[in-house]
Amino acid sequence: MNLEAAKQVFYEESEELLAAMEAALLAVETSSGTQRAEHLNAMFRAAHTIKGSAGLFDLGEMVAFTHRCESLLDRLRENELALTADLIELLFACRDHMSAMLAAVHDKRAMPYSAALEAQLDAYLNQPADSSALPPARRPEAQVERQGSGEHGVASDYWHISLRFGPDVLRNGMDPISFVRYLGSLGRIVYITTLYDALPEPDQMDAESCYLGLEIQFAAAAHVDKLAIENVFDFIRDDSNVRILPPHAHIADYVRLIKEMPEGASRLGEILVRGGALTPLELDEVLGIQREQAEAGEHRQLGELLVEERLAPPQAVEAALDKQREQVAHKTREHRAVRVDAARLDGLIDLVGELVIAGAASQLFAKQIGNATLLESLSSLSELVERIRDEALSLRMVPVGDIFSRFPRVVRDAARELGKDIQLELAGEDTELDKSMVDKLGDPLLHLVRNAIDHGIESSELRRQRGKADYGTVWLNAYHESGSVVIEVGDDGGGMQRERIRVRAIERGLLGADEVIGDQALLQMVFEPGFSTADNVTSLSGRGVGMDVVKRNIEAMKGNIEIESMPGEGTVVRLRMPLTLAIIDGFQVALGKSTFVIPLDMVLECLDLPADTVAANRHYLNLRGEVLPFLNLRQLFEVGGIAPQRQAVVVVQYGSHRAGLVVDRLEGELQAVIKPLGQLFRGVKGLAGSTILGSGAVALILDVPDLIQRAAIDEQRRLAVSSQQEAKRLSLREENTR
Amino acid sequence: MPISSAYHHDRCALHLDGPLTIYEARQSKQRLLDELNLARELDIDLAGVSEFDTAGMQILLLLKREAGRLDKPLRFLGHSKAVLAVLDLYNLAGVFGDPVVLASGDEA
C-alpha cells in the first residue's frame, strides 16, 4: 500500500459519499422529523469525511470548501437554519462542486472555483441563528506566569515544568511515562524529581489512580517554544495541574508555584534547589515573599481545588451496552467490506480458471488409471473447486443498484429542465452482474433514461387528454433470466410513433417506400446510425450518443437490445446482458472428432433427432406441437466425415426464442473457462469463444444467440421461398385455367 | 500476574512473572501487601516483570514505604529491563536504595 493507492481509495470513497449525499438530498425534501434529521446527518457525515480525508492529502482548497458545506449542514442539523428549497438547490450545487473538485484532483487539473457558490454559502453561514447558540467553552490554558512582585528573573537557563497528575490519568491511558518520553524528544531533560508524597495509606490507595507529581528541569531544543511545551501536556491539562516556567522566570513566578503546589513550601523549595531550578539564595527570597503573603492570609492550595468530574456510568448504560455487544458480531458481518483492486480479482479468477482445467485433467487421468479411491477423492476435490469458482465469480458481481443510484438525480434534473412531472421507480436493484459490465452500462442507460423522459413522457396536458396521471413514470428494472441479466428502461409515455419511424427510415433510404416490414424490425430501425425522429433536438437527449452507439456498446458486451412499444401506453427498452464472461457451466457435444460447448443455462432439453425428419429433409421439428426450427451444426461448421446413424438435438433458448442444434453425440456437463478465439476462428460466425478440455484438447464454445437468430432467418427464408413457389404455382394454375 | 513465593525461615522470596501494570494493579497490590505483612523479611525478584508502568511503579513505592513503616527489610532484586526503564525515567533508582542490577539468569 502506498499513498497513491490510498488516494485512489479516497476518490472511490468520496464518490460514494457524494452519491450518498445526493440520495439524502433527494430524500430530504419530502421528509420530516427524525427522518429528516437522519438525512441531514448523512449529508453532514459525507462532507465531514471528505474534508477529513482531503486534509490528509493536503488538498487545502477542498478542505476549505467542504468545511463551509459541513458548517452549513451543521447549522441545519442544529435547526439554526430552516431547510428551504433554495438551500436544497444550493446544497445540490455544493455537492456538484465537490464532485468537480474531486475530478480535478483526479485528473491533476486546476481546482475549480465558484465565487457565486462561496458567496451564497457565506450568506447562509453568516446568518444569525434562529435560536441562540452558546459559544464553545474554551479550555483553560496552561499558564506561563510572569507577574506579581519579585520582578527579577532567576539564574536558571532551563525551563521548569511542574506537573501534578490528576487521579484518573492512568485509567484514561495517559501514563506520565509517555509524556515525559515525548518531552524528551523536544530537548533534554536535565533533571527530574518524582514526588509521591500524595501516595495514601495502603488501604486508602487505589492502585489504578495516579498520585504522582513531577518537577522537571528542561533544556528545550532550538525550535521549541512555550506553545510546543504546553502542547506536550494537551491531553492531561484538563485534569492535571501543569505549570511551565520559562528560563529566567521571575522570582514571583516561583512564589506562586510553591504556593499552589500541595507539598508545602520547604519541601518543594528543597526539590527546586536540588533540581537546579533555584539557587539556595533565590529559594530564600521565594520563601520570604511566600511567608509574607501567607501571613497576609492568601494561602491556598490548588490541590484542594482539583475537581473530580467523572461519574461512574449508570447501571442502565451497562445493560444497554450488553445488548449492543450482542449485536456486534452480527452487525460487523453485515457491514464489513474489503476493497480489492479489480486487477487482482481478475488475476484470482484467471487462476481459478486454470484450477478448473487442471482439476478436469486430473479426473480424466484418474479415470484412465481406474483407481476408485483416487477418483473419489478427486471428485470431492472438484466439488470444492466448483465452490471456489462460484465464490470467485461472485466476487466480480456487483448489484445493478450501483448504476441505478445515479438516476434519481438525473430524472430530477431532467424533469426540471423540461418542466415535466416525472417520477422514477427502481426495481431489482439487488440483481447482480459483472463489475466490468456495470462500468460500461452507465452511459447507455443514461441515454435510454434521458430518451424516455424527453421523447417518451408526454406533456401534462396531453397526458390529461389521454386520461393518464399528470406525472409520468420512468422505471428501471433488473432481473435474471436464463443465464442473462435483463435490464429494462420503461416509461408510460406516448409510445414510439411507428409512422414517423417509417417516414424517417424511407427518408434515409433504409426502407423502400412500399416495403412491408415486421413491427419489431421497424422499431429496430431507431438503432441505425444517425436515426432521430425527434421533431426538435432538445438540450437533453439531442446531445451526445445516439441509439446506434447504445446498441453498439451493448453488443460489444455480448448483450442485445430490444424494444417493446405500445402506442399511447409507453415503451420498454430491454437490455439482455450475459451474466459473466469468465467461466461458464457448459454442455459438451461432439461433431465428428471435434468438441463443442453450449452454455448450460441456455440448454432446455436434449432429444434424439427423429429419423423421419432427416428423411424428409425438413428443417423444423414438431416439439410437443410447437414448431422448432433447427440448425444442422455439421453443415454449418462444415464438419468432415459421415454423420452417425442417430443424431441428437439440443434445444436451446435465448430470450423468447428457441432452436434445436443437431449434433453427433452428447458428452455431458463440464465447466468451461472461456478463452478468446484463436486467430483461425475469429471470422467464424456462431462461435463465442474457446475453452481447454481436461484432456488438453481445445473445444469451441457456441454463440447460442447468434445460432438461434440464424435458425430463425433460415426458417423465414425457407418460408419465403416456399410461399413464392406457392404463389408461382397459384399463378400458373390461374394461367392454365384461363 | 503470577506471583510465586518461597519461604526460607521468616524470609520470603517473591518472584514476579509477567506484566505489572494498571490492569493487574489492584490484585498485585493486595498480594504484595499481604506477603509483606506475613513475612519478616521480603525479597522481591523483578526479573520476570515483562511490562511495567506508572501504576506498577506506584505499587513498588507503596511497598517500600510500608516496609519502612513496619521496619521490615525489603529488597528488590533483578530488575528487568522494563522495570529499569521506568525507574530511570522517573529518576527513582536511588529512592529504592537497592543496588539496582540487571536481571540475570541466576537466582538472587
Next chain:
Amino acid sequence: MAVADSKKTILIVDDSASLRQVVHLALVEAGYAVIEAADGFEGLARLDGRRIHLIISDVNMPNMDGIAFVRAVKQLNDYRFVPIIMLTTEAQEDKKIEGQMAGAKAWVVKPFQPEQMLRAVSKLILP
C-alpha cells in the same frame, strides 16, 4: 503506556477507508502495528483478546458512533485503560467534551496531516 519490548498495536476506527489507509501507512512507517475498523461495532469486534496499545476513533460514524464506542471500550476489562484518541473537528467542541467524559482524553482535530497524528500518538505510546 507500559514499557515492553514488542511492537505496539494501534486500532484505528473510522468510516473513511482512505483516512484509515493514510494513517495506517504513517503509523506503520513509524514502527507501529495497525488494525483497522470501519465503525464502532467493527472496532469492538477487533478487540478480541489481542493486545491493543492505543485506539484512534472518529466521532461521526454510521452504525455505532465514536462516543458509544468509547463507552463500550471502557466497559471491557482488558481494554478499559487503553488510551483513546478521538478524531474531532473544530466545529464539534461538544462532541470532544462528550468524548472526554466517556474516557477518550486525547484528540486530534480533523483535517490533519499524518505528522500531526504521529505527534499525538507518540505523546501516548512509543513504537
